[in-house]
Structures are given as C-alpha cells and as structure tokens.
Amino acid sequence: MEFKIAIGPQFEGERIRKDDLFIEFGGPKVKAKAELATIKKMDEVEHGKIEIIGPDIKDLAEGGSYPLGLIVEVAGTELDPDMEPVFERRIHQYCNYIEGFVHMAQRNDIWLRISKDAVKQGLTSLDEIGKVLIYLYTSELPIIERVAVTFITDAQKVENFLPSALDVYKARDERVRGLTEEAVDEFYGCTLCQSFAPTHVCIVTPERVSLCGAISWFDGRAASKIDPYGPQFVVEKGELLDTEKIVYSGVNEVVAERSMGTNDTFCLHSLFDHPHTSCGCFESIAFYIPEVDGIGILPRDFEGASVIGIPFSTMAGELSGGKQVEGYVGMGVEYLRSPKFLQGDGGLRRVVWMPKKVKERVKDSIPPEIFDKIATEEDVNDVDALAEFLARVEHPVMAGEFS
Amino acid sequence: MSKKNKAETLNIITNQVDTLNIIKGEDTWEPVGPTPLPQLPDLRNWSMRLLKTYKPFYAPFCDLCCNCTYGKCDLTSGKKGACGIDIATHQARWVLMQCCMGLACHGAHGRHLIDHLIEKYGEDYKIDLGMQVDVEAPIIRTVMGLKPETLGDLRTAVEYVERGLIHLVSSTHTGQEGNNLDFENKALHAGMLDHVALELTDIAQIVGYGYPTSIADTPLVELGWGAIDKTKPVVLAIGHNAASVNSMIDYLRDNDLEDKVEVCGICCTAHDVARYSDKAKIVGHLGKQLFFIRCGIADVVMTDEQCVRPDVPEEARKAGAALIATSDKISYGLEDVTEKEIDEIVRLVSEEKRQVLILNPEKAGAVAAKVAVVLAPNRKKGFIDTEAAIELAKDCIACDLCSQACPNMLSIGKAIKQFAANDIAMLSETFKRCFTCGKCEQKCPQSIPIVKIMQAVATKERYNVRSGRGPIHDVEIRQVGSPIVLGTIPGIVAFVGCSNYPKGDEEVADMMDEFARRKYIVCASGCAAMAAGMVKDKEGKTIWEKFPPGFEAGGVLNVGSCVANSHIVGAAIKVANIFAKLPGRANYECIADYIINRVGACGVAWGAYSQKALAIGTGCNRWGIPVVLGPHSAKYRRLYLSRKEEDDWNIMDGRTEKMTEEYVEPAPEHLAIVIESKERAMVSIAKYCIRRNDTPVGRQIKLNHYIALHKKYIGEGLPDDLHLFIRKPTDVPMFFKREVMEYLKEIDWKPRQQVGLPTLINTYPTKANIADIK
C-alpha cells in the first residue's frame, strides 16, 4: 500500500493509553472542534486536494490538546444531499482504520488521538490522514468521484468555522424530524441476513430502522445508490392499503418476491397481524404479554430473565429465522423513538416493561405522562408483580384502552 | 454371570429400547429429522459427497503391514498384502483404528464419569447449564435426536457411542472392509461419535461438579512450574479425568486444608481441577511431564487416564515422590488397594513407599492429600542451579547421537556442548521446543541427564490461563450473528489439541494474537490454551489478559479441557440452529451442510500427537469444519485435500434447486491439511474461513485479511488464487482496491453471480430435506 502508516480493519477499536499519546485534537479539553462532510458540485471540488490551515502535527507540542475543523468535500453526479450524514460517519470509520489513530464521537464533539508510535512510523502530518481518507472514500464508495479534505487547526479559524457547521447539523436534524413515511416515495429493503435466514427481508423506512440497528433510511438510500445490485435496494412504497397497521402494496410485493413467496404481507408497525419477519441479529424484541395485554421490550444484552421469566436467548429462539411470528417482532432499539413505533398496537402507551438501561437511553422519546408507568427489572420480576404494578400506577393498559 | 451383572445387562438392553422410544416417541421439542441415531449406512452418502471434493491423501509412515500372521506384507509399488489389501486401503484402515482408539478414550472417560456421578446423584439428576444456555447439547441433539435432560440421558448417549464403536473396530479386522473410501466413511463416523462422547463427558462433569458455565469471564488460573509453591505439600495430577483430584479438593475443603496443600496438574485434568477449585494451578501441557516429575516438586503424583507416560511410576520413584494410580485404564501392574482402609493405604504409601492403585475417587483423593502432608516436610525439592548443571554437561563429547534421536529434530547435542562451555542461550531456546521426552538421554554414551540439565534454563516465571468456561452461550451466538452477516467478524479460529509443536509454545500464542487482533473469534482448549498462556507481551501480559473472554470479535476464550472442544463445534451448530433456526434434531446433513457453506470456522491443531486428536479432527471434518495441522501430524498419514483449479466445485443453488453453472469458489479449500510453518498457516487459516455464502461485506473483510497476511508473511504481491474468491467487484476489499482491480484486469477476470443459497444437499442421494435449509 502506498501509505506510510498501516491501515486495516484490525486497528478499529484500538486504544491509546495515556503514556502512548502524542497529541489529541478536540476532546473534552478543547472547545473549538467539528467535522463536516459536504456534497459539492463537480467543478467545486479539486480531487485529491488536502489543505492544512494552521500548524501541522509535527509543529505541535507533545502532550497537547488542539482545536480541529475537519471538512470533507465530495462530489459525484449521482450524489444527493441526504447522503451527507452517511458520508460524515465514514470519517469516524476510516480514521479508526489507521494504526495509532483513534476517532471518537461525532459532529462538534469529535476527539481524535494520535499515538507516539504512529508519529514514529511517519504520521507527522495531517496530510497522511487526508490521503488515507481520500483513498478510502473513493475505493469504498465509487459514486464519489471527487474528494478534497481540509484540516483547520488554527484556533481562531476553527471558531469561525464552527457556527456554519452547527447550522448544517441543525438543518439536517430538522430534515430527519420532518421525514415521515408519508413524505417519501421510497423505502429501502435489505436482504443481507438472507445468508442466514433465507426468507427474511428488512424494510427500512424513515420511521423504522432495521432490526440490527445498523441501517437507517439514509443508509439504505446511500447504499442502494452505491451498489444498485447490492443487498440494500429501493422499495417503491406503493399504495397505503391499511392506515392503522400501515400496509403498503409496494412493500408487500417486494416481500413476496424476495422471500420466495413465503410471506406476502407486512404490517410495518404491528406485532399482531402479519408482523415484520425477524432474522436472527435483531437488537431487541418487542413481545406481547397476554396477562396484562401489554408489550414488553427485551434487548439482546439484557442478562437474566425478562419479566415473563424467559431470557433473551429463549425468546429469540421463538421468532428468529425469517418467520412471521405473531406477538413478537425483532427491532432496532432506536425504533422505540419512532413516532410510528408499533402504532397499530397502541405505540409506547402499550409498553409495560423494559430494562432500565433502555428506558434511560430513549428517555426523551417517551411521553412524560407514561414514563413512570413503564416497569423495569428494578420494579418487578414476574407477571403477577407486573400486573400489580400496572394497576398501582394506572397504566393505560389497565384502563382497557386497547381492548 | 453374577446376578448383579445380569441385572445390569438387562438394564442396558432396556435402555436401548428406551433410546429408540426417546427418539421416535411423542417428545416434540422439534420434529425428528431424517437420521436419528445414525448408523454407518445412514450418513455414508454424506461422507462420500465430502470425499468427492476432499479426496483422501495418504502419506504411508510404514510400507509394511503386520496386522495378522500372514504378514509382514510389503505393500510398496502396487503390491497387495497376502489378504489382498492395497497400500491406500491399509492406510485408511490404520487411520480408522487410530480414530477408534481416540473415540474409545473419550467414550470410556465419559462412561466412567457418568457411572460415578449416577452412583452419587442418581440417574434423574437434572442437566442445567444455567440461564445463558438453552441448547444444552447441540451435538447430541443433532446427531442422535436426543435432548438430554438428566444424567441418565447422558448414559443413553454413551451407550449409543459404545455400540457404534464395536461396529467400527470390527471392520478393521483382516478380511473385512476392502475399500479406502468406505474406511474413510467409518473414520468420519468414528469422529462424529467422538464428538458425542466429548459433549456428554463435559456436560457430565459440568453438572456433576458444578463447574462454572453461563459466564464468560472465568478467573485466571496460575500457570507454569514457576507458579507452584514448593514450600507446601504438592500433589500433581496427570491425565484427563478429574474425578479423583476433584475428590481430593473436596477432602481438602472438608478438612480445612485447601490453603495448605498445593494442587496442580498437567494436561487436561489440570484444566478441569482448575474449573473446580480456584486455588488449583496448572503446571503446563503434556510435553513437560518428565521435566516436572524429575524436578521433584511434587510430593505425590496422581495419575488418571490418557496421555500419561508409562514410565511415571519409575520416574516418580526416582524423584522420591509417591505414586497413586486411579484408573483401571492405567494400572501399571500395581496392587489394587481400593478395599483397604484409608489410613492403612496412607501407611503403605508413606512408610513402605508402595505405589498403589486406588479405583475409588474419594478414597484416592483422601489418600493423596494425607500422603502429601506426611511426605512433604522431609523432601528436598527444586531445580538444580546453573553451575551444577554445567558440571553435568561437561562430560559431553559432542557425538550428536542425542540429536539424531530427537523426535523434534532439535540440535540438542550442540546445545549441551555450548552449555558446558557456559553459553546457555542455545539450550534455553532448545528447551522451549523440547517435549522432555527423554529420547536423547537414552542414546547418550556419557549418560548425561539432559532433561535434568534443562531445569537450569527453564524460565521460572508465573504465567496464567483463563479457566475453562464450557459452552458458548446462546445469547453470545445471537450477538455475533449480525457482525458475521455484516462482515465485522471474519471467522472463528479454534486452537486445539496437544503440544507436539514443531517450534515451541510461542507459535500458538503468536497465531492466536494475530487472529485476535484481526477481530476473529479465537477459541482454545486443552494443551493449546496452556501453551498460549506461556508467553507474555512487552507489558508482561499473556494473551488471556489482553483480550476479552467472550465469544465476540477479538475475543479469546478457553472452553476447557479436550472434551470441551465439543463446545466449539457446538457453537458452529448453534449458529445454524439458534441464529438461523435450522431444525437440528437428528438432522446431521443439513446442519453440516450449513456449516460447510456458511460458518467460517477453522480448527488449528498445531501440535496434535494423539489418536484422540485425530478422532476430534476427523469429527470436525464430517461437520464440514476444516482443520489445519502442524508438520508432525503428517504422521497421521491421511489428509483430506481438494484441488482448487482442477476439481469440480459445482453445487446446488438452494433457491432454484438447480446446479450452478458458473465457477464456484473453492471454499473451504481443504478439510484436513498439514502446513509446514506458522507463517504459511496463518495465511491459509484466513483463507479457510471463507465460505461460499459470505455476504459481500463479509467476503471483503475475509479477503482483506487473506491479502494482508499474505503480504506480511509470504510475499509482496497478491495471493495467486485471489481471483477464485472474488465474485463481484463488491467483494474486493477497499484497502487493496486499486491493486486488486488492476490484477483482475490483467488476468481478464469476469464477474459472476453469487450463489443464492449454496448447498450440497440434493447433489447426492440423501434423505435430508432441502426445504430445511430455506
């Protein structure tokens, strides 16, 4: 390879200990820091250009923490602005492929650390990192035709850059919030898991992240453009056949075709009637608890038994393998934040139990009036206790809201 | 026949009938698959299908046969024996015999434990492997169709194995089987039964002794002769069956002696006693038996079964240590004192210096502990110092007869000569590669005690190994499901088997480190797990401290002793059965087909020496798991190899149920292969983790490591068979994109379709149902 520094997936997850640290950019000690990927017109990007504004690695004193603005400009005839956040996440991924270089967090929280060893090996200039980034962007993502990278290390200039980055983040967040299933024409499908569960198809919508949690609507959109014959593909949503459980004709067609006729109907937001299939790698399970007519959430990393007495491993056995199993659905944890979360079944108001860790994670998406009404493993340990708890807190399921 | 015996026999017969009922009965945990309790003909077509692609390769170790009184028969140059057998068939027969020996060892080991535990707890004693393990016995479920719930069920399983074994051994008689492929089918069958035996044995001991299970983060056990506290009475257990040494731990606990007696072990019994008591220590792998006995640190040597040197009684006596044999499989011609009172035996051993056989584990344990306490205060023990050792070496006349005798071809003569001249470096290095077998000494005309001299150069450091954790948890299987699909975990590499290493322990540690850093899941067991712990990095950490202990990307786990190898295979089965929900019950072919096409697992037995290791490896092969062996293992005389360019790789696309027409990648390329150097082995292991079913991202990451390792160890350019594994441009790893794309253009490579659902099912006559894999 043509780089002074070693790159490869084996360096992902490396740690740099305090004694091995040469310098860091960003992080808790530095205020001015941000990264941004932007899509430009073809003639606005000079391919391969790397610009360093301010002092370079070799000019900086060992042990210090420094400001950084990292800008990746990309261009390509097939690109669209919705891909920006996807490309921006790649900065994190690619940087971590570099030996002795660690990238943490994102946006205006970034924290990059360079080890002494890396400097010894030749990582004396940000130029090296720029070269790696450009190489990886173009080799992984052929729809990117041009890339240029800018590093700003001059404190004042980073300060100047920061507000414009914040504006972009804000605009993007607004776009995400405004993005609903109704507002788009295309969903995306993923069949990667068919290698293990041959009849499984994931349908990813702006309001439904993939089961594995790894593929959002934006990821699906980018991936389907990058490799139109790849495992992620466009699903024309078609006509809305059922407004309650959310059934789309286009989705059904794709599911029938890709599951080799095994399934022909998906209710996107229900676990009772033709639920989405579950492959095997779902992050969590939403499961029905008939005794209280409510729904529980059980994530994969929860050790011990769920409120109904069975651990994740056993329950997962019930629904995996690309089958539709009524009363269960595998889901990405982030799906809990979706406004359409199991809308057909009553949404978050129907949820009666979830582990504390998950509850904390999605706290801001749970309506405050029901937050305390959802039991955790700290409150109850079996269904009887759950029923008592729900009665005591007057959970909506107890009022018969869903019967 | 005595009354008791008769009753037992009847019992066994009833049990057989029960077995069939269990399999065929109303029990509905899963529908019964096509091959419950398979016998030789049932999976023969599967074997033959594998053997069509992975043809047996024979390397005769001996050109003669002396099996019967017609012989010796010379089988060279196409000659047949007096009975009509040819060299290839004779090799295959030999391999089968060896596999049967291995199988018999594991089976008898399991049988002993189960009978012992049933006597203690009754046959209805429940099997419970804890919250994290639902599929308790993936091998037994898949092979037999039995879901074992009690110790009694495990006995049913061992009976199945026992019956199969008789059948197999019978075919090795002169004038029985006459075709090498049919012998190979039998060897593969023996391997499969061996895995049943492994699994039932480890489950029995886990439930019987309450070994930890359902936790990944098991404690670190101290390892190395340097870790043994010789100021205490020391009991050394050697072998594989921890029944007696565990009973000794009970005795020590009951008598408040656990802190006062040092219990240590060599070989698998060490792993198991360390699972039972967190105070027990591990001396090391089987290669250091003679070395450790001779240094006299052990006051009592307790032998059980398997991989124990026949000369232990003689050596123990020379070292002034007491010897207690505890197994009817290794009785050493000793008097059986099982019926005598404990105190009487203690007296016989400590005062009369008698070596004894005690067949009751509780009694043996109590005696060993008591004798150690009596003997220890009066014994002088420890390593000889360098000066004394140099003095001993000075008689060397540099004749090199010792070197010639060395089974590892070490230049031991030169090392001794240099050592005599005060240069210790070469001897230190030689010791690292030495199995302390003592062959060299026997040849020395000067009677130089070479193994003893080595005490002077042996490191006295304390090392560690994570104690055996038992089965991989069902949830762990689920956790890795997605990273395997998404390509962040490139494969599962299992370092297993004995310590007949060509170049010492370090090679195993190095290989494990390389794959763990590359985020493979790295499993280890038995002597290999110990070898891996005998090396420290710059920061003084062993591999067991460096990497997480879970079944996860970059995890390094010790499943336990050799019988715990079943859990590694079990994990591959669980990927199919749990993650993909493939029906497993009595559905051997579908599960094996799933593994060979989808689960990127590769076994590495770098120092395999035993017949047991051969049986385990052959068992893996039948599941479709490739095994890489170190150079010594060529002496097993049979491998399973394909030829990537010449062979027919066409398979079935399960979606269309049509045979493929385009070239399909040769993955895995071989099922059993010997590789000469660790450098080459690492490159090959990465390649053998490739599976036909890889997703593009998965293939990318696998090829990335294949290329990167090739560049690191073999040569600058790209591997010359790389193009065979690239289906579409999206398979090309991004880190080498430019170079690979140029190469593909140069050789005029054409993209091809990825096979939708690659399968061998229905490419040969089978009862397996192709619908199961969909």
Place this chain on the structure above:
Amino acid sequence: MKPYWDVNILTGTKTARIIEDPVQFAGLIKKATRPLYILGPDTVDRKIGDKLFLKYCLDLAKAGNLPICATAHVQKKMEEFGVQPNSSYDIIEIVNHLKDPEWQGVNKEGNHDLIVFSGVRCDLAERGLATLKHFAPHLKTMALCRFSHPNADFALPVIRKDEKWQEYFASLIANLIGDR
C-alpha cells in the same frame, strides 16, 4: 543407509539410491525434461557456513534452469534476493498435485518428471516423499538434503561437515551450468 534423523528410519523395502558423487547427481537432473525444485523453510532457517542455505539453492536453480516451487514462507526471503518462485504451494499441496499424472505442472507444460527437494522440514519431507513413492510412479524424486532421505528415489549420504556440503553444492552447480 540410515538417515541422520531416527524419525526417518525406513520401515520398508524400497529405499533410495545414495548418490555420493555430485557429478552423477547433476547428470540425473540434466536428464530430466521437466524437473521441479521444491524449496522448504529450512533453506531460510539454516546456514551452510556463513551463507544462507537458500542462496545455494537459488544458485543451483539458476545454474540448472530449474523452476521453483516455494513452500511455507520461502517466497518472502526469495523476494529479498530478487527472485520470484514459479509457484507457491505448501509442501502437501504440491505433492498432492504431483500425484496426478495429468496435472500440467507449475509452468502448465505437463507434469514434472523429476522432483528435487531442499530444505523441507526433514520429517515432513520424508512423508511427502513416501506419498510420491507410493502414489506417483510416473515421476522420480531426489532429496538434496544433507540428512539423507530413504523414501526418495535418489538421496545423498549423510553429510556432517559444512565444508563437505558446500563442496557438494559447488560441484553440483558447476556441473549444471549451461546445460539446460
């Protein structure tokens, strides 16, 4: 004749012809139409005098114009000397190919008729030679190894002294030059 290593003692009847004379050894190589030189990792790990074993082997290959199959990790070292092997299989794989009379060889010109081994780990080489002895009657094998190999068709006597070994090589090379 007993090989140097006890582990390689033959239990059989068909044993190697020992070629004491390097001129004769060279003659045998010259007679072959499609020879193949297999180099194992001992060529990288061992020296003869001060010079790497591999250097001798490469000189020999050049003199005799022998195609090379580099096993194990030998290629890496060869590249340092600016030589590319004609193929890179591990020892067992190349032996497996050689068994097949229809195989086209490393140069795709047909299977080889003479196989010369150097530097393969001695016990493993002996196993590979045994395979070829029994299952590849269509070719001849030669062990160019100072420890001697009874399973080859042609082998050297045990050569204990470095100087003798160097002489053997030198003469062999001298007698091969220019003839192929």
